[in-house]
Amino acid sequence: MFDFGIITNWIHTQLTSLMPEALAIFIECVIVGICLLLLYVIIAIIMIYMERKVCAAFQCRLGPNRVGPWGSIQVICDVFKMLTKEIITIRHSDKMLYDLAPYLVIIASVTAFACIPVSRGLEILDFNVGVLFFMAASSIGIIGILLAGWSSNSKFSLIGAMRSGAQMISYELSVGLSILTIVVLTDTMQFSEIVMRQADGWFIFKGHIPAVIAFVIYLIAGNAEVNRGPFDLPEAESELTAGYHTEYSGMHFGLFYVAEFVNLFVISSIAATIFLGGWMPLHIPGLDGFNAVMDAIPGFIWFFAKAFFIVWLLMWIKWTFPRLRIDQILTLEWKYLVPIGLLNLLLMVIVVVFKLHF
């Protein structure tokens, strides 16, 4: 498995030989930041394009097919359109909070995005409490959504924001519990370490029953966490027109839109990382020839393949299922997912204590 750490270390040594270390680290931070934002935008574009094509396929349609081959330039054109649109200010809105909200959402999204280990040695934020940091960073988005709803001076937005507050805070619990189940199995909270432990088998296989339960809970709760159908109540277009971002226009709306898609990717890639081995190829202990062939495929391809597989799974669910109602959503979380998640955690502890895992 190729270690990108070799390249990054080489750049670091080159830079420190030319300039003082503080300056070198500063320049590295800037470069990493630019790369991160670039990757973020590229992922967003891919995700939006994918969403359109996938939902078209499910709905007996073709999807975008006019701009560029197979409509591939469509999203870029849309981004340009969005950039040229006027940002409308709403009368009697709380100007500062109104302008701040989309940035909070996007900051939360980018920070959570930075936690993902893309390939060996390609981790940006990677430290011993990475899981906790990820949970904390992704939660900031709720504040942005609540502020957006509150400051828009629109009743629809406010209802959307309140729904999303209730929903996202509730479902964070299940996301946390299912990640915690894996943390119990691995006894580490560092994402890169979690991936490394899966060299001899992905956790969904190693942790068998409790891991599969945790995976299912994570998919449901993660879907709800990023407000996508069937849990898209905060922006239920047939009820609240567009929910919390009803009053936003131009790139302010664009930021919400992009953040939603990248959040879906983040949720999917975390699922891929902690359950499906992240960038770790499929290894079957004992079959060395097979493992060698798998190792020949670069890690980032493994990672993106797994992440986009889960994205596709969630899109499938979104475009097929009707939307839930607010009380049903909360019932599902508090009466079913949380108790099951807690019991599952207990089960995992038993499995680990008695060494019943592979």
Added chain:
Amino acid sequence: MKNMDKKIDIKSKLTDLNAVWSDFGDGLYRIPAGDFRKAAEFLKNEGGFDFLRSLTGMDWGEEGLGCIYHLENTYTGENITVATADRNRDDASLPSVHDLWKGANLNEREAYDFFGIKFIGHPDLRRLFLRDDWKGHPLRKDYDQSLNPLNMKNELADDDAPSYELTKDGSYILKRQPLFNEEEYVINIGPQHPATHGVLRFCVSLEGETIKKIDPHCGYIHRGIEKLCETSTYPQTLGFTDRLDYLGAMQNRHALCMCIEKAMGLQVSDRIQYIRTIMDELQRIDSHLLFISCLAQDMGALEVFFLGFRDREKVLEILEQTTGGRLIQTYNTIGGVQADIHPDFVKNVKAFIPYMRSKMKEYHDIFTGNIIAEKRLIGTGVLSHEDAISFGATGGTGRASGWACDVRKRHPYGVYDRVDFNEIVLHDGDCFSRYMVRVKEIEESLRIIEQLIDNIPEGEYQMKVKPVIKLPEGCWYSAVEGSRGEFGVFIESHGDKFPYRVKFRSTGLPLVSCVDTISRNAKIADLIAIGGTLDYVIPDIDR
């Protein structure tokens, strides 16, 4: 329960109340305004006339302003028409019957709006369709059009409901009650809202997500079609019907043609009857498919939306081949149809029937059996049997509440008495029943078409009618089973080539009037499901 003696009873009792039988067209009882309330109470409570089919405001010139009530006993199937009028044109007032038939609530508001008749005891006598600052009442014969020049100013809607109450000395006083309290959290669902399927506005008072009260506002697409009809010759009036319920163009026009033919005493050939019946059923399938699509879309299941549109396209192709229209069909004419069926019509319809049957399974697989759809639909928005009748909520909505209200069975027209089909009646009255009624009705419609399509008799597709059509004096009412309920046409003629008064019994108005009752204490999301399953079409409500 209600036996044959009652029939004689009704006649003598009404005569006691100074009612006069008049052989005017279909025939009706004329009751003086002073005795009308008593007569209405008698008809409702003892006569068992629990279904107010239609309430028509009238301007009889010298004889004053009044109303015609078409009533039906849902138990025996008896019909009766009563009319009442107040000679005092400047300050006409009639007793309200909103407490006897809940459906009268909005209908009386409409009559007040168009004729200025004050209904004493009505709790909320606002205008229904026109602006609150409209001057005069447009369907009165003495209405001066110049009173209302094009108004470019914003309209301020009234925040309180006026009501007229009778005092002891026989006069009445105006009372005003606020619609919503200051502290209520009121949001506007509509007029521009994806779930109202058009320009309808619900003022919804919320407590959290729970609905406390709904106040529907109609009239955003009011085009004054009934007024327009009064200045059009009979063939000209046909064009308006297609624009009422745009998913029932065939049926609406069928009803109007039937009513005019009834008045003329014209019997149309079997071929025409067959063609009209098949077209009505194709239209019904078209409408129900759109119903499924829109309901699914409202609930967030976007895939089903496209499935519905895929299949609806097949129906529209068949209709387009013969009529040339997809939405506005303009097919039925007085005494026939516009053009003979296309040579490929029979072949295409026969290919469509097995296609549609096989596709129904897809809807059941993806939507009907879906756990979320079931959770959202079962048990929400329950409309009781009594309420359905009282509101006059016919069509799939009424049948889902256990009321066998199909006009095709109650008053057969076309060739419905010659085909074998089931009237789908479910008893839960919730959103899921309303959905299932429509889904099953698609299958029944296919059965009807299947029985007819091979046996279309030879004959003319257009009877000979005079170039200028004049109806004899009288008033007539005929109804068809539209895609979403009883669509009735009432015509009063004074022997001219223009109708004196045309009234279309809207299929959607009763459905909108029951939204408040069935949505209370439901969630916002339920309102969307309720609106979707009631399946109203706004241009049909607003006319």
